[in-house]
Amino acid sequence: MKTRHEGFTPPTHSNQQYTPRFYVAPQSTDDDIDLTRLRRIYENHPDIVRTEIVYQRPGFRRDDEEVLAVDVNHVDRVTTLARQARQLSEFPIGDLACYNVDLSREFRYCLENNIDPIPASELSRLRLSVPVTETTGDAYTELSVDGETIAGSTEDILTAVQAAVDERDPDILVCSTSQIIPTLHEMATNAGVDEFSLSRWPDVDYQQLASQSTYSSYGRVGHSPARYNVPGRAIIDESNTFFYGETNLDGVLDLVSRSKKPIQELAWASIGNVLTAIQICEAHDRGVLVPWNSWRHEFYKPMGTLHDADRGGFIFAPEVGLHEDVHELDFSSLYPNIICTRNVSPDVIRCECHRDRSDVPGLDYSICDERGYLVDVLQPIIDARDEIKAAIRREQNRDDPDEDRLEELEGRSGALKWILVACFGYQGFNNAKFGRIECHEAINAYAREILLTAKQRLEAGGWQVVHGIVDSIWVTPDPDVDNSQRVDLNVLASDISDTVEIRLEHEAHYDWVAFVPQRETTAGALTKYFGKMAGEDEFKLRGIEARQRSTPSFIEDVQRECLDRFDETQSPEAVLGCLKRAIIKLHTGDVETEQLVKRNRVSRPLDGYSQNTQNVAALKRARDKGISVHPGQDIEYVVVDDEKSSRDRVALAHEDVETYDPSYYETQLVRAVESVLSPLGWDRTDIRRKLTGTQKMGLTTYTADGDR
Template identity: 70%
Template structure:
């Protein structure tokens, strides 16, 4: 099966199939992309004659025909226009479809388009029924450059397959060419895709006309898209320019979530499920991959994919709207340190609710069962016909359960196969992310097939399930100290004798049978601490930490150690303080460790590299109104011709927080001789406050203790 697809300038398509000793191309010269146009309202009487004539005269269109297709899950086959596009213009399908909605002959909003905004590799695989799962294991070659090299027209340093090469352009190009010849990689894993055009520019500078990364002799590389900045769920992101090298897939490590969170095995697993080729899947978001899987299922059912989401929300009374507009159930945590805590989790709760309750956009609030109340508290009906979303998710749930079982079995052997474990874990993590996204995507306004009523129904079922679990556990002699949507923490009820307390495994089985979704015994903890909110005695819903029983491992959520911006030194001190808290259950040993860390900090004994903060840039430099550390860092980056775009990270060390200029910080790659100790002392105090707040201590108490302390114990100074 081909794993890479190249669209040549002459209209041909290359299919590349991986083999044990390289890759073989197949030339395809009869591919024609297609999209569809029709009335948005099935009851509307719209004459498509003028639209057909418009497309028949368009130079980028090679054919138009009337055809019967289903434009939606709740609609029967209707007469639509099928527009065949010259493959040379495959990237102009969206522009062609947009013209259909702009014709004066049709009122605004009356014309709808389908199968429009597909990436070209995915479109090719979908329309021709091609499975892009590699036929053999893919070979890779890594290419990376330090951030300081990204501004010039030529590299002086480049890491090739783990070996750092330094020298003039010819030296670096020779190293790359040698590695390409020796490995003949299927995948180029680049720290930034800009490596591709830069290497070709370097070759042109030194006259190395024979240099190429391509497997196809007539084309070196293509630029598929320019860089852009976007906003998703209020978070700014940056999409770098995208490039294509014929015969090879490019994975840009600066712009790949799924490869970063899993590995190549996880990426390939999702390729087989979504039919997005390796290169497209690597740069895709979780939602994009989930959508591709859904589009495949819709296509199998004969349903087209709408270009834009226009599903109206079904009418509902004000009372129902109030009841529906809630999330999953969360119990207020009992702030403090709790001994002998047990955690139970529902396995893939939201995906399993979808599958066991048949929650799907095509069957929720169906007309055929409109008088039935299937969703607790909302009285929504759910059709008996199997929803398409169930067919999308059920194989993923089942496969992940099987993969997790295989991981447990492999780990239980005397000599685990680490390579096999890595592959299995990559696949498990990839499927986990798809399952994580499937619920939220039902409420996403731009989801191709989502519906807000599905989102509401899933939450309603989840609340009912968690309350059922709480009641059964308390009846069995356990106190619930916290619960978050699909997880619940319990301790033995003090007023119930151990002889009358029901075993947790038995209770988990009973609850599983009652709700139809497996409740798993997740972990036992020696202790768990639930953290209060800042400046408030109420418990923070998602901040807690605890030590797993009979181990030195912790489960940590929400506090500084879990925050990517936290400097490594602060993280290490906080983890050390957690150990001290676990040993003593008292504040003094923790405070002594803090005192020692502050002493090292003030004495200049902390490596500045361990004080690096990494912050995601949210907007262009000129858009900031306050002079923050980020602004100072961006100014320094600009002075050094380093491009840091909104959505990317900037790394710096605070060297003098009292200054109001770019000298306030130093970029992480610069030579740093000193740092602002008082600033990082404040960071340490804040981190230790998170550790001690379950005991009732705040930062004022910590500051007072530090002020009153003149000597710490010698043990506190041990490394």
């Protein structure tokens, strides 16, 4: 991996000269508040270095105002002192607001000191990993260094790690779990190995930056491991990184350049966290302070407008069944492009200067003519991703593509994609620093209008819409329209693109697409379909078992084999032949247990469950073996006897599993095959009836290809 970035600043240890700053200002321009009394109190505080009255913008809709700047002697004291601002002043809660408070440590340092955290040269990495069985003790007996397993005494492991660190002098330590860092140092202390250190400055030990925690986001429980800092090196915890796991180091570095968050912080940051950092950089460039608490009230709107605004994107319910000669069209980065082409931004939506205008379709919302800050945040990202995608196509079309170059480009493209995906929803997030619900509503309103426009143009051009959801639309030639009267799809897409000012791209051509019904009903599932790409030996799968992270690899492989047979024959009987062979393989014990491992997310502590589920059985086994599994983490297991409710119902994936429950996995196979056949009107009852009717003749009566 090669980089061409400049200015790498490794994580710094304590800097006695650094005095972080936060600000205090009136909550609104209507509050007539004298900040001098609070300033006098602050000046006597032992943790405050200095104060001054400066002119800053407390918000995008406000001009420069007098605000109190407070310089603190340590970054850990900023939040406490900001909280005391309201306690030390005579003004009631709500009159004062604090700014630039909850910035992450390294990001704050770079922002306040105008430091660019981009690496100047290629970065070296060293990976340390331990198996799950080693994560519970106070010392390791086995550890891998860049894939080479070291097993033995404490001294053997410490010697191997120290030798690798000394030889490689890595810029980045990639750890399977951040707990490796304190555990290795504790091992060294207990063994009396004084010279062991992972730091580039041995006189400065590692530091714990945050404790482990469990959180809930949009109804989903997550787990955040403890975070550590090793002076002079960046830490990437593979159990607590989104961007490094979903993209690669090139993707991480691209976002470092845009967000000014150093590698270590960006590695553990969420999409919203990075998007906020990019927005903060834009605010900083405009002289706008960053609010600590988001107290933006929702603008008043009549009940009718509220009803019209409180809607999502437009959806055309899919026509369940098999459709041939299907084309998929997608609007390129629809929501980000709506923001940029329609100037949808929190600082200009429903502006006072154009309050009598109705710019947003279906809503009485005006949008100011002045360019919004969110456009300046997103347009460079949209342009950059378009350029990267074009470079990927050029590289792929070369006779001898550069695989390293492709890996770099794809990593960068993937990282930017996630930022663009999140930018819309973040406008409606109640804790977003600069979000506003009216922006979220306006974007949806524009998106609905755009998709309806596309539908009307496509149907007028002789195409039939079989499914559409938010930014994608699937069409097939209308059988009632003569081919000579049908408008070329590329011509239509270009015409629609010009009309809505957002590019409508031809995403894919399918020989056929099957839309799957919802379980226990005939209505189409919105995001559950599969299709065969035209001219390719490739399927596109969405929502079915082969795309679900909990599905064992054996079930996935059988479902994919069924899809191959379905494509070749479009015959339910041929698909059932695959199912029969798989069931025989299960019941004869010919499936490796590694292929039957399920991976499920733990949603609560063990004592928080009221039912004896498989997860509970797995958690009990983990507890008995001293393995800690926190809410938000995954647990992997094989079902060995689903009739039981005790810990013996399952076996953990790392155990020496010798058996499994074939009846349970047979049921899962039938569900997977139902997903394949349900577009043709088959359900589990039909499949079971067919299996029962044939299996009565005996399993051995079937030949290798599944025919009698």
